[in-house]
Amino acid sequence: MNRKEFDAIWESSFTDSASKGKPDIELVDFTSRTITINQILEVTTKPLIVDGDTGGSVEHFVYMVKTLERLGVSAVIVEDKVFPKQNSLLENVTHIQDTIENFSQKIKTGKNALVTQDFMIIARIESLIAGKSVEDALTRAKAYIDAGADGIMIHSKDKTPDKILDFCEGYKKFKRQVPLVTVPTHREVVSQHNHLAVHISVVPDGSCTISEFTVVCYAESALKGPEVLCSIGTEGSEVPPRTRVFT
Known part of the structure; x- marks a missing residue:
């Protein structure tokens, strides 16, 4: 029987936390998460992308990327909020973003810690979650690319894809681009992947x-x-x- 398949696996911090009965606030320690990651890698050869939350401090992030690279993970997506983060879908909470300078330094330090160029560090921009503008998200995207990010994820919890579409249109005008990731996935975004220059969509x-x-x-x-x-x-x-x- 021919079945459609996903191209890769998203190791979600929300799902990992929920499976342990804990809230998605970076409460599950990284050692525990590596056990889950190892179990996934034992049963699939598909690329594994790990949700790295904020990555912790710069020093912690160095050990995270070293460990994930050694395990055979393909990429880590790290978000530009301060530790400990609040789940992006929660209402009535304050989402605090890190400064562009601090987060850019985290990306640079993580890249310098890698042994090979195969492992990807993807920057997840939470401007839309924090109630900021598309312009703020685009400004951060440029800075993170300059810092060495291998990809950019734009995130929104809006019921309509309008802001995601606006971001993608603005991103297309960048002179320098890296793979673009969107989450959650709206039908309008998926149907316009090629036009919007979107490379990866994460299914919630x-x-x-x-x-x-x-x-x-x-x-x-x-x-x-x-x-x-x-x-x-x-x-x-x-x-x-x-x-x-x-x-």
């Missing part, structure tokens, strides 16, 4: 959300059954053990 973590929804629905249905003890494991209960539910 839908499988994680669907899995969580399914588990929650199943658990709630089980607890609604008349034979189920809702106060699970209550000491001294008269209900036989076989009717108790544990997760």
Whole structure:
């Protein structure tokens, strides 16, 4: 059977955190994440792109890129927010971007730490998430490319792709360009990939959300059954053990 396939795998910090029952605020330590990364690399030969969050401090980022390069990861995407970051999709939180100078230095230091030129450091621009303008995002893109970034990711949580499209149009005018990544992926962006000079689109973590929804629905249905003890494991209960539910 012929099936369509994705070209690469996105190792999302959100999904990695959610699978461990933790919030996506850079709470999962890097050593734990490398275990997940190794497990993925054991079962696929597709390129693996790792969501590196903010990369931590410049010193921490050096060890991150060295480790990921050694493991065989193809690229790391690091965002220009300050540590610890807040998940970009959260409402009513303040998203603080690093200065252009500081983040550019992080890119330069990371590039200098690499052994080969095969490993890519892609700069993720959070201007639109932080409520800033497309012009701010384009200014940062130019600076990050000058600092040595191998790619640029533009990120938006808007329901319409207008700002992403505006950024792409502005990016096309750059004299010097690197591969452009978009996330989340809108149909309008995908349909205009060639025209917009977009090289990679990241599909959001839908499988994680669907899995969580399914588990929650199943658990709630089980607890609604008349034979189920809702106060699970209550000491001294008269209900036989076989009717108790544990997760």
